[in-house]
Amino acid sequence: MFQSINNNLNKLYKFSGYLAAFFLILVAVFILIGISSRIFGFYIRGLAEYSGYCMAAASFYALAFTFVEGGHIRITLFLEKASSSYKRFLEIWCLIVATIFSGYLSFYLWKMLLISYDFQERSEGADEILIWIPQTSVAIGSLILFIAVLHKFILTILNKND
Template identity: 70%
Template sequence: MIKQINKNLTLLYIGSGYLAAFFLIAVLLFILTGISSRIFGFYIRGLAEYSGYSMAASSFFALSYTFYDKAHIRITLFLEKLKPLNKKLAEIWCLFVATIFSGFLAFYFTKMTYISIKFEERSEGADEVLIWIPQSSVALGSIIFFICVFHHLINSVLGKKIK
């Protein structure tokens, strides 16, 4: 059962990475459309806002994939100098602190999105998008990141490697 949970969570992190790539391509398309529209003498409203929303979504969906793939900056220079038991304890402590902080991040981004839905907030841009729409991708990305960090903490405590 634990192997199946690990497999499903790994697929979630990889899927989150693909979503990040999709939104990064969307940023490129919005910017290129904005540039080419100016060259040809017309203007499409809201492209700068949409590229910003896509960049935020890309950043937060990429968090879990890069953490899973060990691409985040880590303190291995410090950890590799420790003895095996101290290294494991330091790693568990770091993952515990990261779990708390990522949990706060996920909680407050989700709360912010809920409040935006409740009050029907709109963006200040030209097109007045309901702001919960881009906020939901940030909230979802931060929730997946929290799950990823917590998953790493549990596996570290159990002495299992994820990847």
């Protein structure tokens, strides 16, 4: 059962990476459409805002995938110098701190999303989109990051690191 959960979580992180790539492609498409529209003399409302929303979505969806793949800045140079028992203690301590902070971030991004939804807050840009719509991807991405950090913490505690 534990292996099944582990495999499904790894699939979630990979899917999150694919979503990040998709949103990066959307950023490029919106920018190219914006450039083309200026060349051909017409204006499409909100393209700059939409590319910004997609960039935020790409960033947050990429966080978990990058964390699992070891792409974030880590303290490995410091940990390499420590003895094995002290290294394990430091790694667990760092994962506890990361779990707390990523949980805190996720909690408040979800809270912000719910407040924006309750008040039906709109963006200040030309598109006046309901702001909870782009905030949803940011909140989901932060939740996936929290799950990834917690997952790594549990694997480290159980000595089941890959």
